[in-house]
Amino acid sequence: MMDAASSGGTADMTFLERWMRRNPGDSGAAAQGWLSPHSPVNEADPFAFEATHKRQAWLLRMSVGVNIGLACLAIVLGQTIAVLVPLKETKYALVRTYKPDDKLYRIEPISENVSGFKFMLESMARRYVRLTLEIDPVTQSERLKEASRMTDRAFSEKFYRERVQSGFFKDAIDRGMTREVVVESVDTIKSFGKEHKLVVDFIQIDKEGGKRTARKAVRAYLSMATRPQEVREEDRYTNPLGIFVLEMTLKERNGG
Numbered sequence: 001m002m003d004a005a006s007s008g009g010t011a012d013m014t015f016l017e018r019w020m021r022r023n024p025g026d027s028g029a030a031a032q033g034w035l036s037p038h039s040p041v042n043e044a045d046p047f048a049f050e051a052t053h054k055r056q057a058w059l060l061r062m063s064v065g066v067n068i069g070l071a072c073l074a075i076v077l078g079q080t081i082a083v084l085v086p087l088k089e090t091k092y093a094l095v096r097t098y099k100p101d102d103k104l105y106r107i108e109p110i111s112e113n114v115s116g117f118k119f120m121l122e123s124m125a126r127r128y129v130r131l132t133l134e135i136d137p138v139t140q141s142e143r144l145k146e147a148s149r150m151t152d153r154a155f156s157e158k159f160y161r162e163r164v165q166s167g168f169f170k171d172a173i174d175r176g177m178t179r180e181v182v183v184e185s186v187d188t189i190k191s192f193g194k195e196h197k198l199v200v201d202f203i204q205i206d207k208e209g210g211k212r213t214a215r216k217a218v219r220a221y222l223s224m225a226t227r228p229q230e231v232r233e234e235d236r237y238t239n240p241l242g243i244f245v246l247e248m249t250l251k252e253r254n255g256g
Contacts, residue, residue, distance in 0.1 A: 124239070124243050125186050126183045128245055131144070133181050136178055136179075140169060152246045175208065179205070180207070182203040185201045194227075195223065200222060201217070202218055203218075204218050217252065218252055219250070219251050222248050224245055225246055226243055230244070
């Protein structure tokens with residue numbers, strides 16, 4: 001095998017030597033053509049290498065541009081998916097019970113257009129009267145704080161001046177007085193647009209030292225309105241529609 005390879009190599013060299021002897025002026029070109037199989041192509045198109053280089057550079061730039069475009073598309077799709085997820089949204093609803101024995105429930109979306117809105121409005125009026133008019137040294141601060149979150153700013157300032165700043169609550173608590181409010185009925189008397197007028201009839205019972213000192217039948221006239229845009233995030237579950245008390249007027253009635 002080695003002899004064959006040696007003989008082949010000798011034959012090649014002999015052929016090259018004979019070519020160089022016959023064409024002494026082309027010895028460099030012949031040697032280059034013998035050693036480089038692509039030399040005929042280079043001689044036929046001397047700009048082939050440069051054209052190939054430019055073509056490769058153009059393809060590289062195009063590839064970079066495509067990759068940048070795909071990256072931007074991926075970012076946009078990611079942001080779109082982030083906005084759409086979760087696809088499920090928590091909705092507030094009214095749950096109405098008809099009778100305590102049959103356990104029949106009706107679920108309605110939170111809206112002023114459903115029949116359950118009237119009951120929700122009356123329920124909040126009932127609670128508001130108790131929050132603002134009862135006197136109890138243990139729960140006084142928390143009740144007034146809760147009431148302030150559902151009170152119009154103008155009426156809140158008026159109530160604060162008349163009941164808190166004047167010392168009315170403090171004097172009553174200092175002498176050991178407590179006031180209980182027992183709501184008898186709540187009725188909606190008028191609604192126009194976002195504003196609603198309600199009447200709350202209740203019994204006011206005052207005690208000092210554990211003994212009843214006064215009992216009155218009182219009627220509260222409330223003006224309420226829905227302002228969902230003013231509801232704070234922490235109040236979304238307790239007051240989803242943004243029901244605020246604009247005014248409350250008290251009047252003593254017969255039947256106490």
